[in-house]
Amino acid sequence: MTIAILGGTGPQGQGLALRFARAGISVALGSRDQKRAVEIAQNLSVRLPAGSFDISGYDNHTAIQKAGEIVILAVPWLGHNSLIRELKEHLMGKILVDIVVPLKDGDPKKVEMPPEGSATEAAQALVGEQTQVIGALHNVSAHTLNDLDAKINCDVLVCGNELSSRKKVMELIERLDVRAYNAGDAEAARCIEALTAILIRINISKVVPFSHAGINIWAPEKNGG
Secondary structure, three states: OEEEEEOOOOHHHHHHHHHHHHOOOEEEEEEOOHHHHHHHHHHHHOOOOOOOOOEEEEEHHHHHHHOOOEEEEOOOHHHHHHHHHHHHHHHOOOEEEEOOOOEEOOEEEEEOOOOOOOHHHHHHHHHOOOOEEEEOOOOOOHHHHHOOOOOOOOOEEEEEOOHHHHHHHHHHHHOOOOOEEEOOOHHHHHHHHHHHHHHHHHHHOOOOOOOOOOOOOOOOOOOOO
C-alpha cells in the first residue's frame, strides 16, 4: 500500500510520513519542489527503525500517481485552494484526506472559515463528485507526530460525505495505533477544524502544565452496584 502526502515537506507532512512508514505503509512525499522532497524523504528515512517501509520524494503530480487510492493534503491554508485547482484532474478517482485548518493569518488561535464552511467542504467543492474528500487528522500535533518515541496522545475525528471513503480513512489512521471516530458528513469539519485553534490556544498558554495536547473521547464510567 502506498499513500501520497502533498505538502509533505512541512512539519505535519513529515511527521505523518514517519508514522505511516513505520506502520508498514509506503509514502510518496509530494512537493512543488521535487529536489526538496527528495532531500527530506532521505532525511526522514534515516530516522526510521528497521522494518519500516519506504519514504520517497517526488513532485506533487508524480506523488499522486504513485499513490494507490489515498492522498493526504498537508499544505498551509493559504495555498490550499490553489494547489487543489492545480491538481484537480490528477486527483480524480482518489480519496483526498484534507488535514488543513483555515487558521487566521497572523493569529493561529483563531480560524477564518471559507464561504463553503470549512477547508474540507471547500476542497470537495473544488474537486467535484469524482474525488471524495475526507477531513481528518486536524487536531494532531506536528511535534508529537515527529517524535517517534512519543505515543500519539489523542483520538482522530473523521468526516466526509461518503461513508465508504470515511471507513477507508479510519482504517488507515488506525494503523497508527490511534482511535478514529466517524464524525459524520463534511459539514462536521466546521466544528472539528475550529477545535484546532482552541487547542493551539490551550497548548501555548502558560497556565496549563503541558503542550501539544489533542482530544480524547472517553466512555462514561459505570457506577458501581
